[in-house]
Amino acid sequence: MSDVPFGFGVPDRDPERRDQSGSGPGNDPFGFGALFGGAGGGTPDELLAKMPLFAELQKLMTWSGGPVNWDLARQGAISSLAAGSQPSSDAERAAVADALRLADLWLDQVTELPSGVDRPLAWSRVEWVEQTLPAWSTLIDPLAERVVGAMTSALPAEAAAMAGPLAGIMGRMGGLMFGAQVGQALGRLSGEVLTSGEIGIPLAPAGAGVLLPQNVAEFAAGLDRPADEVRLFLALREAASQRLFVHVPWLRQQLHDAVHAYARGIHVDREAIERGINEAMGSMGGIDPTNPEGIQALLGSGLLEPEETPEQQAALRRLETLLALVEGWVDSVVAAAAGDRLPGHGALAETMRRRRASGGPAEQTFATLVGLELRPRRLRDAATVWGAMAQQHGNAERDRLWSHPDLLPTSDDLDEPLDFVARQGADDELRSLTADDAQEPGTQKPDTDGRDSGD
Structure with missing residues (x-):
């Protein structure tokens, strides 16, 4: 699992741990340590050569585009990849296009959802960072805004009054902090993701495979x-994911809504904080706002950590269920499409399951974003639902469940996936009987749920 939070962690200020961890690119992506006299600062001429960084820092400090400084996030992510990102060659672009075209041909035979790919793309790591920033902004900004708002509202009146004149600067500093940490996380993810839909929420523009x-x-x-077999397997997964998100228009918004519902619940107990601060002041002989060690002790005490509410827990369950259903459907249709055509499908599918279980990009993203630990059992149960639906009721009935969010299995349904599938069979029989009765002249349509069945 990734140890890089999406802007919501506090930097490690322990000097011993800093000394042990060193000051590599991940800890100092822009070389500020060297610029300000750290190890390896170089000669005066070398330092003067770095002076444009002051102008860059001034630009970053005037950021007013939201709670996360996305300019800094982009620069930080790309800076960490400067020597590690290779542009895609013409041959690679052609191979990706061929793989996605073949994948769509195979998927046409196992799902009612039409192709969702109108342009195949082969991105470098830098391109992945640049092209996915709008999607990340939509997902992360509400969380960052709520975190900052919750912490500010929880400050005691005296501290809030002291911070008032500095609110603008504090907001920009918060944007810098979030931007730096988000950039570091995106830089790391860009070296691991294989497709644009791997985290469960599409990051590329609609129609791009x-x-x-x-x-x-x-x-x-x-x-x-063989490399071409691996490429085709991943193309099947990407093409399947695109079919789902392009032709189930509410799905992307439902996933975002679940994340944002969690964000809306972020708050801290101000009364508990005030009690804790009073106790801390009594035991410490008061807290001097000019004493960084005293302030850090307060921040590290856990008093300012948001408490998770029942509403947030419900949002996390919805999010986990939706992500499991998406992943399970992709697993199911790819298995059906690959069949005997792709000799290594079984081994590759098992590799992907192990990758998820050990903390792949999707697991890293949601663990660091909202603290959601995706459970492998949820994914297996979701795949069981989709596989059994296709086997017992056909591909059309399986895919019909995506026509409305209320038709999808709930978290409770995934506890007993085969019971859910069996109930769909009973519902099919009831619909068939209702249709037969409706065709008989002089018969009254049964009202099975208190509504006009002809609606």
Whole structure:
């Protein structure tokens, strides 16, 4: 699992841990340590050569675009990849396009949802960062805004009055902090993701089917399968994901709504904080706002950590269920499409399951974003639902469940997936009987649920 939070962690200020961890690119992506006299600062001429960074810092400090400084996030992510991102070649772009076209042909035979890919793309890691920033902004900004608002509202009146004149500067500093940490996280993810839909929420523009050839090649190098087979398997997954999100228009919004519902519940107990501060002041002989060690002790005490509410827990259950249903459907239709055509499908599918279980990009994203630990059992149960639906009722009935969010299995349904599938059979029989009765002249349509069945 990733240890890089999406802007919601406090930097490690322990000097011993800092000394042990060093000051590599991940800790100092822009070289500020060297610029301000740290190790390796260089000669005066070398320092003067870095002076444009002051102008860049001034630009970052005037950011007013929201709770996360996305300019800094972009720069930080790309800076960490400066020597590690390779542009896609013409041959790689052609191979990706061929794989996605073949994948769509195979998927046409196993799902009622039509193709969702109108342009195949082969992105480098840098392109992944730049092209997915709008999607990340939509997902992360509400969370960051609520975190800042919750912490500010929880300050005691005296502290709030002291912070008032500095509110603008504090907001910009918060944007810098969030931007730096989000950038670091995106830089790391860009070296791991294989497709644009791997985290469960599509990050590419609608209609774009995306593979990252550099990451795919590194992923394939550790497997005992031909590279073109691995590419086709991933193209099947990407094309399946695009079909779902393009032709189920409410799905993307439902996933975002679940994340934002969690964000709306972020708050801290001000009374508990005030009691804790009073106790801390009594035991510490008061807290001097000019004493950084005293303030850090307060911040590290846990008093300012938001409490998770029942509403947030419900939002997390909805999010986990939706992500499991998306992933399970993709697993199911890819298995049906690959069939005997792709000899290594079983081994590759097992590799993806292990990748998720050990903390792949999707698991990293939601663990750091909202603290959601995706449970492998949810994914297996969702795949069981989709597989059994296709086997017992056909592909059309399986895909019909995506026509409205109320038709999808709930978290409770996933506890007994085969019971859910069996109930769909009973509902099909009831609909058939209702239709037969309606066709008989002089018969009254039964009202099975208190509504006009002809609606």
